[in-house]
Amino acid sequence: MGIFTESEEKSNEKIKKRGCRVCVAGGGTIGLPVATLISNAGFQTVIFDTNKRRVESINKAQVVFEYSNLLPKLIKTKKLRATLDFKKAMMGSDILVVCVPTQITKEKEVDLSKLMELVNLLESGMEEGLLISIESTVPIGTCKKIGLSIEKKSGFRLGRDFGISHVPERYNPVLPREKQVRVGFEEKTGNRFTLHKIPRVVGASDKKSLALTVKFYSSFIKAKIVPVSSLEIAEAVKITENIFRDVNIALVNELSKIYSSLGLDTFEIINGASSKPFAFLPHFPSLGVGGECIPVVPWFLIRQAEKIGLEPKLLKIAREINDSMPSYVADLLEKALKANGREIAGSNIVVLGLAYKANSSDVRLSPSLSLIEIIKKMGGKVRICDPLVEKVNPSFGLTSLEKAFQEADAVIMAVDHEVFRKKINLKKIKPQLRTPVIIDCKNFFRKEEAELLGFTYKGVGKPD
Amino acid sequence: MGIFTESEEKSNEKIKKRGCRVCVAGGGTIGLPVATLISNAGFQTVIFDTNKRRVESINKAQVVFEYSNLLPKLIKTKKLRATLDFKKAMMGSDILVVCVPTQITKEKEVDLSKLMELVNLLESGMEEGLLISIESTVPIGTCKKIGLSIEKKSGFRLGRDFGISHVPERYNPVLPREKQVRVGFEEKTGNRFTLHKIPRVVGASDKKSLALTVKFYSSFIKAKIVPVSSLEIAEAVKITENIFRDVNIALVNELSKIYSSLGLDTFEIINGASSKPFAFLPHFPSLGVGGECIPVVPWFLIRQAEKIGLEPKLLKIAREINDSMPSYVADLLEKALKANGREIAGSNIVVLGLAYKANSSDVRLSPSLSLIEIIKKMGGKVRICDPLVEKVNPSFGLTSLEKAFQEADAVIMAVDHEVFRKKINLKKIKPQLRTPVIIDCKNFFRKEEAELLGFTYKGVGKPD
Structure with missing residues (x-):
């Protein structure tokens, strides 16, 4: 019993x-x-x-x-x-x-x-x-x-x-x-x-x-x-928490596209807004969302709502925006390469970070995977670096940080693992590259510094 | 100088x-x-x-x-x-x-x-x-x-x-x-x-x-x-703060419609989610947003984005959802009256709260005004009670709390001023009404208590 x-x-x-x-x-x-x-x-x-x-x-x-x-x-x-x-x-x-x-x-x-x-x-x-x-x-x-x-x-x-x-x-x-x-x-x-x-x-x-x-x-x-x-309330609580994240990340992603076009830095804007002591919670733009919760759970409620004849427009738009970020980043990549007389096809592209989140080794539904797929479809040659993923799963066949930058045409900072902060230095990688292009999805590098060093720098949430 | x-x-x-x-x-x-x-x-x-x-x-x-x-x-x-x-x-x-x-x-x-x-x-x-x-x-x-x-x-x-x-x-x-x-x-x-x-x-x-x-x-x-x-960053900070509010309120308003249809109480769900100590900020469903910021400022950025060829879908959907809440509440009213053999036309409808926010006397762009307009268009006779607005602006011609409920067919709790908590008692108003209908936009009354007293109770964010 x-x-x-x-x-x-x-x-x-x-x-x-x-x-x-x-x-x-x-x-x-x-x-x-x-x-x-x-x-x-x-x-x-x-x-x-x-x-x-x-x-x-x-x-x-x-x-x-x-x-x-x-x-x-x-x-x-x-x-x-x-x-x-x-x-x-x-x-x-x-x-x-x-x-x-x-x-x-x-x-x-x-x-x-x-x-x-x-x-x-x-x-x-x-x-x-x-x-x-x-x-x-x-x-x-x-x-x-x-x-x-x-x-x-x-x-x-x-x-x-x-x-x-x-x-x-x-x-x-x-x-x-x-x-x-x-x-x-x-x-x-x-x-x-x-x-x-x-x-x-x-x-x-x-x-x-x-x-x-x-x-x-x-x-x-x-x-x-x-x-x-009730069981149902507990179910709805969890769904609501994940949807809150998805929508708020989608919001800054949408805002970041507008602010970039207006020549403004979304990270500075969000940091400024964060000084408001009530009614604000900071979220930052990025390559999108991943993992088994945020890109998944909103669909549980979307499908349920549709079945009873409701159209959850906001939830669907949020999903659409976050899912579109890898393709937005591929556009930034294309523009930056073009400015250097290259295109994605035939270029060596380094993607830094395969996990869906900083300091995690979890790659499930990582937006990096979508980005890599897009670049490959366009004919780009992708090298992926992620020391954390490699540690947990060496079978992935990733490139080591030491070898990644040789003859590369663009470096995409996709996930800002702590280990990258210690090991990546723009000055040192510059001479290894064939084309000096940085695409920064995490406000990781300093735009001014990168440009001073001769990089073409573009980033999510950064001035266009 | x-x-x-x-x-x-x-x-x-x-x-x-x-x-x-x-x-x-x-x-x-x-x-x-x-x-x-x-x-x-x-x-x-x-x-x-x-x-x-x-x-x-x-x-x-x-x-x-x-x-x-x-x-x-x-x-x-x-x-x-x-x-x-x-x-x-x-x-x-x-x-x-x-x-x-x-x-x-x-x-x-x-x-x-x-x-x-x-x-x-x-x-x-x-x-x-x-x-x-x-x-x-x-x-x-x-x-x-x-x-x-x-x-x-x-x-x-x-x-x-x-x-x-x-x-x-x-x-x-x-x-x-x-x-x-x-x-x-x-x-x-x-x-x-x-x-x-x-x-x-x-x-x-x-x-x-x-x-x-x-x-x-x-x-x-x-x-x-x-x-x-820069000046521009400061401008964007304020706009971002207001948009954050608008989108998050729209989100709970959209969620509340789904949860109500599924028979769940959105207020309990949000309270449950609020126990998450990170990555969540509670917002509650309501009659919509008002004042000179939240329903206004998002348009500053929407129009600006449109001019440069961007389509800020999330921002526009959020505006649409919040602006639609008064008509959603009018639907609840219609259903509740119907259950009592009445319709809006010819009914006496009491609207409690004209200000756009609790404990404020500010009526600018208040969603109560939109609701009142809708009810009037449908032939309803509206009595408005707002002791705070009346105090600051006696010329509005509002009805006093003492007289409002006589022969009324529905009471809409639109704004939960503190003063209403002290002065409104379901048991006492019940005998004054002609039709016992409560429409609660603020989780103000207890559904169970209202129903026990014989009211038809419907509310934003409450089980349908």
Whole structure:
């Protein structure tokens, strides 16, 4: 009998004494740090993942992530392990934490296939008393649907025999800036918002699930756990957070195109506006947005709205603007090369940064990938440099910083990793280049300095 | 010889010793508090305004605003006075602070006529050495154009004989909540951001203007004065701040329509999302935006972008969404009345709140005005209640709260003034109504309570 069907007293005791077992489905960007925190708090924890290499490297404690330093001990003491076998992972589990990715197809249709595969597995052999905490971001109504589907297939009743809660992941996916691997559990780096310090929202199928989930998360998250009135509200909270980002980044991207045409520097404008102590939050223009949240989650709501006959114009325009940035940057590249008597076809183009975000090694839906595709289609020869991606995934075949600039015709600063600040010097790379062109998507170089050195400098958010 | 053409030492001394005279053009929402602060800091100050009634009431110290309490002494000691005569106002002035309104026409074209009238007056008799500080929000390039126009007409040279700076107004136009009139100069109310505590951005035509303006503003603004590199950057900063508001309010308004259709409460969702400690800033859905900034200033940039062949889609959609909210609310009203066997035509509709913002008496471009127009066009009989507007402008012919609800068919909560919280009680108004319909644009009433009392309750951002 799992925790959900035990008496309140007994289930509270089980959490307090770390007597319940936890299965975390998905050992990726979210699942692994969550599982690490849970097992580090004292719970016997098993990670279920379908990726063999991932499972092996977790079990060897060989993954680089925010809480890497905690992993060896947890693996060694068998507090935490990973497996490909769902049945084994679930054996004796009181709580299932779902951290599988939810995606969109190329046609921007919602793709919950990975989540549904998991639900299928679950339905075929779920035991009574399970508390299911879904962290994956999902369209509104999904958690309830999952509950009803399990009800149907398993014969258990939602809210009586098992419970569902939605605790949407909130994560600031940045590797520590100072050292690439976090050295200690508490404040050793500049990241104020590591996973265990970010407040969480919880919605649930019933009061008992809500109370249990709040207690459980409070045992490993050192921040406020905020209950909301339903699964759907929790789903909408996460979607709203991602849409807020997408729209505000789209806004500065749109503004930056106008300001550049008017000869103004958007970065200086945003910094000026940031001195307003209320009703403003700075966002900066860039190559666009990436990762598995911002370019994906808005589509969950867009498709849902369209189905009920609403036209979410603002959300769609925001998506369009952010998705258009790589092509805008390719235009800047074309103009800058033209000014030097070249075109993209046949030119050697260096792209600095493949990850979707500074100081991250995550390349999923990175706008750099779109930019590279565009340049290649136009006949450009692309060399990609990203020391962080290379470190985590050497198989990418990236070019090293040492070799990248030889005979290059343009350098595109796409992602401003800390490591680039230390290693890239305009004066030093200048003699290596064939054509002195800089395209700066991150306000990384100083325009005046670059131009003084003889570069043709163009940048997102910089005067045209 | 005015302050601008004096030696650095002498001009600094003049500011320090309050030896310079200041003219403030425009004695309205911005100009009057600015002039009050300047003269309260010790400068001899004259307000120039073309509105006779305004000039008279300032000179009688009979205006209700944030710093009302400072006015009587300043008027009595003749530190501050208002006049209709521009020449007299400017006589011996070292600094001109421009606070005249800038607007748009009904066709959403930029209308700077009031500013240009002032520039015309200025050109005909400006003396050497004037420092002109423009606080009015203007399209990018306007301040420079004004400078060049003055150069041409007056023969003075910009940057040599006179200076121009742009210090875009930043104002949180809320009357103190506890008492409608501020009782003291320092923290006596809940408003953390009274005018003298809001940081300011300064751009200027030249270094001297910049330095002088920073010194001058530092003498009466008790917050950071932030210099930026040009007049144009300062213009863009203010425009960006207003656009940020417009777009973010439009975003929640768009979201609220979807969430209402999905049966969810947008206010609960935004409150949940607000627990995210980074990358989120809460905005709430409403009847739309009003005042002379948010619905106006985005058009300055939209028109400018269009002129150079750019299509600012996001900015235009945001304007469209916010402008559409009154008609969305009229739809809610229609549905709620229909559920009670009535239609808008022939019904008595009570609109609570005419100001564009809570605890303000400012009705300029208030979305309530649009809503009232729509209801009237549909044949509804409108009664408007706004104790704050009535206090400041009794000639509006508003209905008192005591009489409003008699035989009414619907109550629309448009603006959530503090005073409404104290005086409106659903139980008490219910028996007065003919039809129990509540349309809530501000999450003011509790839906459950209203429905329990027998009301048909519909609201912006509330479950449909």
